[in-house]
Amino acid sequence: MRPFAYERVPDPAAAQRAVPVGSSSAAAPVPTMVLAGGTTLLDLMKLDVLRPERLLDIRPLESRLGAIRLDGQGLRLGALARMAQVADDVEVRREFPVLAESLALAASAQLRNMATLGGNVLQRTRCSYYRDVSYAACNKRNPGSGCAALDGYNRLHAVLGTSEHCIASYPGDFAQALMALDAVVEIEGPQGGRSMPFAELHRAPGDRPDIETTLRPGELITAFQVPAGPWAKRSRYVKVRDRQSYAFAAASAAVALDLDGDRVRGVRIALGGVATRPWRATDAEAALAGQRLDEASAMRAAEVAFRDARTHGENDDKPELGRRTLVRALLEAQRMEIA
Amino acid sequence: MPEGMIGQGIGASPVRVDGRAKVTGAAHYASDMAVPNPAWAFLVTSAIARGRVTAIDETEARRVPGVLDILHHGNMRGEVQEAGFFAGGGYAGSSLRPLEDDRVHHDGEIVAVVLAESYETAREAAYRLQVRYAEEQPSAGFDTEGAEARDAKDAVQGHEDAEVGDADAAFAAAPVKIEAAYETPTQHHNPIELFTTTASWENGRLTILEGSQYVHGLRNGVAKQLGLDPSLVRVESPFIGGAFGSRGSLTQRTALIAVAARRLNRPVKLVATRDQGFTIATYRAETRQRVKLAANPDGTLVAFVHEGTEVSSRPDPYKVAGTQTTARMYACPNIRTKVTILHADRNTPGFMRSPPEVPYMFGLESAMDELAHALGMDPIELRRVNDSTHESVKGLPWTSRGLMRCFDAGAEAFGWKDRTPQPRSMRDGDWLVGYGCASTIYPTHLGAATARVTLTPDGRARVQTAAHEIGTGTYTVVAQAAAEGLGLPLEKVLVEMGSSELPPSPVSGGSNVTASVCAVVMKACEEIRARIAAAAGQGPLQGRDPATLRLAEGSLRAPDGAAEPLTEAMARASNGAIEVYAENIPHGLPEGALKSLYQGKPALGAGLEGKDRVMAAFGAEFVEVRVHSRTAETRVARILGAFAAGRIVNPRTARSQLMGGLIWGIGSALHEATEMDRKRARYVNDNIAEYLIPVNADVPKLDVLVLEEEDKATPLGIKGLGELGNVGTNAAIANAVFHATGKRIRTLPIRIESLL
Numbered sequence A: 001m002r003p004f005a006y007e008r009v010p011d012p013a014a015a016q017r018a019v020p021v022g023s024s025s026a027a028a029p030v031p032t033m034v035l036a037g038g039t040t041l042l043d044l045m046k047l048d049v050l051r052p053e054r055l056l057d058i059r060p061l062e063s064r065l066g067a068i069r070l071d072g073q074g075l076r077l078g079a080l081a082r083m084a085q086v087a088d089d090v091e092v093r094r095e096f097p098v099l100a101e102s103l104a105l106a107a108s109a110q111l112r113n114m115a116t117l118g119g120n121v122l123q124r125t126r127c128s129y130y131r132d133v134s135y136a137a138c139n140k141r142n143p144g145s146g147c148a149a150l151d152g153y154n155r156l157h158a159v160l161g162t163s164e165h166c167i168a169s170y171p172g173d174f175a176q177a178l179m180a181l182d183a184v185v186e187i188e189g190p191q192g193g194r195s196m197p198f199a200e201l202h203r204a205p206g207d208r209p210d211i212e213t214t215l216r217p218g219e220l221i222t223a224f225q226v227p228a229g230p231w232a233k234r235s236r237y238v239k240v241r242d243r244q245s246y247a248f249a250a251a252s253a254a255v256a257l258d259l260d261g262d263r264v265r266g267v268r269i270a271l272g273g274v275a276t277r278p279w280r281a282t283d284a285e286a287a288l289a290g291q292r293l294d295e296a297s298a299m300r301a302a303e304v305a306f307r308d309a310r311t312h313g314e315n316d317d318k319p320e321l322g323r324r325t326l327v328r329a330l331l332e333a334q335r336m337e338i339a
Numbered sequence B: 001m002p003e004g005m006i007g008q009g010i011g012a013s014p015v016r017v018d019g020r021a022k023v024t025g026a027a028h029y030a031s032d033m034a035v036p037n038p039a040w041a042f043l044v045t046s047a048i049a050r051g052r053v054t055a056i057d058e059t060e061a062r063r064v065p066g067v068l069d070i071l072h073h074g075n076m077r078g079e080v081q082e083a084g085f086f087a088g089g090g091y092a093g094s095s096l097r098p099l100e101d102d103r104v105h106h107d108g109e110i111v112a113v114v115l116a117e118s119y120e121t122a123r124e125a126a127y128r129l130q131v132r133y134a135e136e137q138p139s140a141g142f143d144t145e146g147a148e149a150r151d152a153k154d155a156v157q158g159h160e161d162a163e164v165g166d167a168d169a170a171f172a173a174a175p176v177k178i179e180a181a182y183e184t185p186t187q188h189h190n191p192i193e194l195f196t197t198t199a200s201w202e203n204g205r206l207t208i209l210e211g212s213q214y215v216h217g218l219r220n221g222v223a224k225q226l227g228l229d230p231s232l233v234r235v236e237s238p239f240i241g242g243a244f245g246s247r248g249s250l251t252q253r254t255a256l257i258a259v260a261a262r263r264l265n266r267p268v269k270l271v272a273t274r275d276q277g278f279t280i281a282t283y284r285a286e287t288r289q290r291v292k293l294a295a296n297p298d299g300t301l302v303a304f305v306h307e308g309t310e311v312s313s314r315p316d317p318y319k320v321a322g323t324q325t326t327a328r329m330y331a332c333p334n335i336r337t338k339v340t341i342l343h344a345d346r347n348t349p350g351f352m353r354s355p356p357e358v359p360y361m362f363g364l365e366s367a368m369d370e371l372a373h374a375l376g377m378d379p380i381e382l383r384r385v386n387d388s389t390h391e392s393v394k395g396l397p398w399t400s401r402g403l404m405r406c407f408d409a410g411a412e413a414f415g416w417k418d419r420t421p422q423p424r425s426m427r428d429g430d431w432l433v434g435y436g437c438a439s440t441i442y443p444t445h446l447g448a449a450t451a452r453v454t455l456t457p458d459g460r461a462r463v464q465t466a467a468h469e470i471g472t473g474t475y476t477v478v479a480q481a482a483a484e485g486l487g488l489p490l491e492k493v494l495v496e497m498g499s500s501e502l503p504p505s506p507v508s509g510g511s512n513v514t515a516s517v518c519a520v521v522m523k524a525c526e527e528i529r530a531r532i533a534a535a536a537g538q539g540p541l542q543g544r545d546p547a548t549l550r551l552a553e554g555s556l557r558a559p560d561g562a563a564e565p566l567t568e569a570m571a572r573a574s575n576g577a578i579e580v581y582a583e584n585i586p587h588g589l590p591e592g593a594l595k596s597l598y599q600g601k602p603a604l605g606a607g608l609e610g611k612d613r614v615m616a617a618f619g620a621e622f623v624e625v626r627v628h629s630r631t632a633e634t635r636v637a638r639i640l641g642a643f644a645a646g647r648i649v650n651p652r653t654a655r656s657q658l659m660g661g662l663i664w665g666i667g668s669a670l671h672e673a674t675e676m677d678r679k680r681a682r683y684v685n686d687n688i689a690e691y692l693i694p695v696n697a698d699v700p701k702l703d704v705l706v707l708e709e710e711d712k713a714t715p716l717g718i719k720g721l722g723e724l725g726n727v728g729t730n731a732a733i734a735n736a737v738f739h740a741t742g743k744r745i746r747t748l749p750i751r752i753e754s755l756l
């Protein structure tokens, strides 16, 4: 870790004006980064991967940005709400199970108590080469330096949305749930407030893996809006991982189903652990629409979802695992008993 | 009978004497111990596995305020002498001399040490130090070019490959046989206490504070590296936050920190990082094995071939060689074993909980299950028909062998009869269910040991021996031995351990300590008893034969019930304290064992090395696994171990060890592996977020049965059990996975993709 200046946002009123957050670039030296739970940021600072000169602690804004609000329109989750708080919320669990499940299955109890929703969706990849500065080649950390994972250890790396510059997988869980429910992200910045579909927040690596989001310099995520809908209650998060708890997804699927008997009126699918960014499987959704949901149609949809998968040796089995995970999630969502 | 005296000797289950200190934080681990005004060290380790350091640019690092010095090969050459590889009669886990030249021998080798006023400053400067390399293509070992294979019998001093009869001919002619290849991964101990060292000098005397499984070894080794008389080096290691073998032999860091402290003329403290721990200490070597097993239709074995190749470093032939155990496990007339060392650009591996048995018993016990399947026989029955009172290599008798008693008791408690033999025949909803079992064994190693026991006039005892509390409960069991020997309640016994200033005790490895140290403590207590008994002539015990007098319940007692309070009986024997220093050389160890002990050489014997008998603890492990029928995650639903390990000194701590062993075994079978970038020969998951071990959710129902066993071969009948629990688990789980899925997984750990 290198020396940095630490400041706290003075009081909730201060958040009325824009907070300078820093850029969305993981690598370019940024003068300031906001600190929420710190469970991603401080780790990466200790590892010398992130080197902010100034940390702005936004936790004093919790009273304004930490609330969970449910009404007829849907759910509004403040960006500073803690993972545990949302995972344990009775109404969220009943009305939007996929959100609560994705959070409850993430990280550990201690981390969930500390970490915020805003920080969660912006967590960084677990690619070992990104996290260890002794490797010279990592385009995400050091643009233009190459990618050690391509011919290195890539068992947990992505198979969807990759580029020749980066194959790091997006590690989080909650983002898939938000994406499957068509959430909208609210943002405040130097130019005032704006909002956009959550699906537009993350970027695929392309030739600039260091630019991970579409946030502009100085912008702060303030909330997530999750619209109500017939699919929300029949929604499920299946996370397949190497141990029973406290592990990142080898593959995961967030699905939300609107059924008419055994026919699919509408389905939303987002995939985790397999892609470079939270991944919406729209073609798979289209393949299922109007179909009877059963083993065969679920498998066909899964085939479509991984049609473009590209593997790199140690992750050759990922597409198969991803397909099976999706089938499992669809069939489990179908079996859910909805009150 | 006074309060607190019931059930505190050998065989009782008192709570740990240091338990309270540990949970309240009063127990100070080596790096918690205060030293005045320390400087801090931060290691810089190599970013390549093979090549040279071409330049070290200190400019930016030196600019960080508070930096005191930077050590590297340019200013350290010649400072640290060789301490020798332990297996070649030296002290160190690696024969490399730290910071001796510009060569890089493996990933994460120490290339510089930054010294500063604070930990944070040292770390920042270390990050700013520019080290440049000329990289050469390294070999990671298996599947890469450039590794050098050597037969262990040529590479390793004293290694012999066990061979009996003509195994290949017998195999060729046998009616039922299997042949298979097994692989076990690199694993790292990852004790929660990081690798730390604090060094300080006073008047030419060096004090080292460092968690160590062998303080006398550390003292002598560092003395040799620094050209000091060992009497000038003191090592303190009062508590250890886990070791599992990783703190058994000297590492390169200790001498560097000692030199740093001498140069700065002030104490220096190092707390290495988690990832550095993967490369500055040892680890479990990766193995690949071939097993051939052949039997008659009734299951009796006719041939067994076990060949293993093990990855080591370039300079050092660390051998795992679990064939020494597998060759002796079952009755078999024809055996051939062979061990090959594969030298690669890796750090030197070393001991890790049940070093030879964990990888090699995975091979044998998986193969036994494969053979049972080929024979259409229950796997327990296969073991029964091949059970034996004698080992098969030299025909020596087992001092006792509880293997089948463990299988029978375990099978009963586990409900083995509910298993339907056909693979893939049991199911619970979406989950495939499988039962598996395997044998476990751990040789009873014993070492020469010394101890001093002092009984003071107020009826309290002090036991001094340089044994180590690696978390297993050694303070407690040693106190129990003295409580037993002197007939005192536990709270009147004070145990001092973990210091090189105390009478030497063996390395805390090979599960020998309880047996070795309790034996010598009991010997000292017996001498104290004899002295008190000899002086009992004028008191209430007048006329009794001193040999029949016992120390019990705070008094000296005769068989007829007459007694005299200990303090009074003692006053007849001495005007002050009675202090006895005792030495013990267990049966089968050479006379020179004590000398080796004083020189800090880890000389253990007995176990399978006996000339007239062999001694081991045995057990049987049972597992129920569930494998998801679609996504193939394997989870252990329940696990049960039944063990026969001689006399149990403390059933409570014994149970903890066996439980911990089984849990470790779950991790070893399903989670643990140090992942390599094979092209760069570097470890990639070098942190405990990515190096997975079981979490609570992975350990559901767990049962430990400890069977009574009387082994008369040694005076106390104690067998070690710290490394017994995790030996059979790998195979028991793999066998259960086969039963659940019909797929035989021969590569550990068993992962989702193994079963897709």
Ligand SMILES: Cc1cc2nc3c(=O)[nH]c(=O)nc-3n(C[C@H](O)[C@H](O)[C@H](O)COP(=O)(O)OP(=O)(O)OC[C@H]3O[C@@H](n4cnc5c(N)ncnc54)[C@H](O)[C@@H]3O)c2cc1C
Residues within 6 Å of the ligand: A021, A033, A034, A035, A036, A037, A038, A039, A040, A041, A042, A043, A079, A080, A083, A105, A106, A107, A108, A111, A114, A115, A116, A117, A118, A119, A120, A121, A122, A123, A171, A172, A173, A174, A219, A220, A221, A222, A246, A247, A248, A249, B689
């Ligand atoms: C061992 C371990 C295991 C884990 N396992 C999982 C897992 O299984 N699944 C999972 O999903 N996650 C997992 N995580 C990740 C964890 O969930 C994230 O670290 C956490 O959610 C981040 O939230 P935070 O509030 O601590 O963020 P911080 O660390 O404070 O911030 C993270 C990033 O977001 C930025 N930021 C934070 N808040 C805002 C905001 N409101 N607006 C704009 N920028 C912001 C920060 O500047 C920083 O760049 C794991 C983490 C660890 C350490």
Ligand code: SF4
Residues within 6 Å of the ligand: A125, A127, A128, A129, A130, A137, A138, A139, A140, A141, A146, A147, A148, A149, A150, A165, A166, A167, A168, A209
């Ligand atoms: S996959 Fe991406 S993050 Fe990982 S090394 Fe390559 S560029 Fe860096």
